[in-house]
Amino acid sequence: MGCTTRRAIVVKSYKYRDRPHARVYEEWLQLPAWRHTSVYAHELLVRTLASYRQRNGNNFEWSARKAAIAIGCSRPKAAEAIKELVTCGWFKVERTGRTTGPRATRAGVYSLTMYGTEASATPTKDYEKWKPVV
Numbered sequence: 001m002g003c004t005t006r007r008a009i010v011v012k013s014y015k016y017r018d019r020p021h022a023r024v025y026e027e028w029l030q031l032p033a034w035r036h037t038s039v040y041a042h043e044l045l046v047r048t049l050a051s052y053r054q055r056n057g058n059n060f061e062w063s064a065r066k067a068a069i070a071i072g073c074s075r076p077k078a079a080e081a082i083k084e085l086v087t088c089g090w091f092k093v094e095r096t097g098r099t100t101g102p103r104a105t106r107a108g109v110y111s112l113t114m115y116g117t118e119a120s121a122t123p124t125k126d127y128e129k130w131k132p133v134v
Contacts, residue, residue: 020050020051021050022046022047022049022050023049024046024049028127031127031128031130032130032131032132033088033089033090033127033128033130034088034127036084036088036132037081037084037085037088037090038077038080038081038084040071040073040077040078040080040081041081041082041084041085041088041090043071043072043081044062044067044070044071044078044081044082044085045085045090045091047070047071048060048062048091048110048112049112052112052115054115057117057118058111058112058115058116058117058118059094059109059110059111059117060109060110060111060112061107061108061109062082062097062107062108062109062110063097063107063108064076064078064079064082065078066107067079067081067082082108082110085110086110088127088130089113089124089125089126089127089128089129089130090112090113090114090126090127091110091111091112091113092110092111092112092113092117092124092126093108093109093110094109094110094111094117095108095109096108097109113125113126113127114127
């Protein structure tokens with residue numbers, strides 16, 4: 001009976017150990033790549049960071065519709081947020097999505113640049129190097 005109780009405690013602690021969360025570091029808030037993105041882009045980035053798990057890989061499917069539902073805005077605003085995150089170096093395009101034509105339902109696949117991918121284990125951290133166009 002003692003073993004069963006101990007095992008239940010181990011399973012319970014594992015369950016709470018990997019709860020979704022996101023860390024936004026204070027140094028990121030000072031970067032031009034953060035300051036030049038919209039609130040919608042910030043929300044989408046935080047949601048993507050919260051869903052990142054190393055064992056699941058660094059690929060996230062984001063269509064404008066799915067992003068709009070996740071962050072609670074219109075589809076054009078969500079599409080613009082995705083574009084901002086790619087432009088400012090937070091996301092890298094792994095596969096381009098389509099909104100028109102025969103493959104209209106195919107969502108884009110993006111990876112976070114602060115983590116490595118299957119192709120390259122080294123993170124690029126493009127957001128640290130990004131400068132606004134004057």
